[in-house]
Amino acid sequence: MQISKGVEWAAHAAVLLSALPTGRGLKAEALARYHSVPGPYMAKQMQALSKAGIVQTARGKHGGYRLARPAGEITLWDIMTAIEGSKSAFTCTEIRQNGPCGATPEQCRKKCAIAAAFHAAEVAFRESLQAISLVEIAAGVAADSPRKHLRNVGAWLEKEAVAIG
Amino acid sequence: MQISKGVEWAAHAAVLLSALPTGRGLKAEALARYHSVPGPYMAKQMQALSKAGIVQTARGKHGGYRLARPAGEITLWDIMTAIEGSKSAFTCTEIRQNGPCGATPEQCRKKCAIAAAFHAAEVAFRESLQAISLVEIAAGVAADSPRKHLRNVGAWLEKEAVAIG
DNA sequence: CCATAATCGGACAATAAATATCCGAAATAG
DNA sequence: CTATTTCGGATATTTATTGTCCGATTATGG
Ligand code: SF4
Ligand code: SF4
Secondary structure, three states: OOOOHHHHHHHHHHHHHHOOOOOEEEEEHHHHHHHOOOHHHHHHHHHHHHOOEEEEEEEOOOOOOEOOOOHOEEEHHHHEEEEEEEOOOOOOOOHHHOOOOOOOOOHOOOOOOOHHHHHHHHHHHHHHHHHOOOHHHHHHHHHHHHHHHHHHHHHHHHHEEEOOO | OOHHOOOOOOHHHHHHHOOOOEEEEEEEHHHHHHEEEEEEHHHHHHHHHHOOEEEEOOOOOOOEEEEEHHHHHHHHHHHHHHOOOOOOOOOOOOOHHHHOOOOOOHHHHHHHHHHHHHHHHHHHHHHHHHOHHHHHHHHHHHHOOOOHHHHHHHHHHHHEEEOOO
């Protein structure tokens, strides 16, 4: 039970992109430089976001990434599943079918109490993350940062942002 | 985000132990044989449960494992943390302190919106698992199994169970 | 239109974690 | 006391994560 750190990076990148006006974006190298993380690995996470349809891309000289839909419609769950895949965390090996008292497959049509309990916990986890969109995150970050820092970020974005059609 | 399969095995073993009367237990080899899983690896999980204080052990000729407290006071969360450790799934690298717009450590005293959201989701997950004890699991399994299967299990337990002081 | 430069995309190693196994330490029975 | 049986921690093997590289694709500018 360990969430890959690529999820954190992708979340940060998405929040940063959400601060840009519609139609503008950043290239992968700039996103990596902003947080001083390894460039190629940051790019890999962005590719995952792209395949999941969370960001749109443009290749070539003026390429880069921008959000594919409004920030309010992108939740942390979307980002996490884009990076980690959406298979459930608790994988059932059906060991109750093994051994001297193994149950028959017919008896295992519905999943047992253990699997059901973990599934319920995962649902709670998912719904909690689905309730938070990039808009809430960005608002929280802005509220916690001093005015001066926000100006710095704004200036940096203005310098690095590119138009993406 | 993947729950180790040792958790499933440990949960099954604990449920099986909860079916025994107080003061009786099973040895690791029997627990492994019951589900046809690799013996040494099953033993490793039982050691983790032992260190966490969930089961009591006895070594020597009539050794084995038995629950250390009533089944109603052992939750799935207890078992999962015993196997996987209790560190939080989302590990924060504090990358907001890096890069051209890095925040100072003073600005990072309280954790940011991203980390807070993941923490809240983990709390929801934990509370869901903490609400389920071995008693509920055992009742669910019993309700789903035909009478004949339960008799088989009972006979097997009677044959394998040992007294543990 | 074509060569060029810059960017994303997927294939490729290095590292860390989970999985499976072994042998020694401890305790009971006789 | 000694033999036997069991748990306990240290040890290999396999799998997933982390990090890196080079080729495919697109706009630019002559
Ligand atoms: S469904 Fe339940 S009983 Fe069957 S293998 Fe999974 S956890 Fe065990
Ligand atoms: S606390 Fe928040 S801002 Fe800081 S590194 Fe973690 S996720 Fe990023």
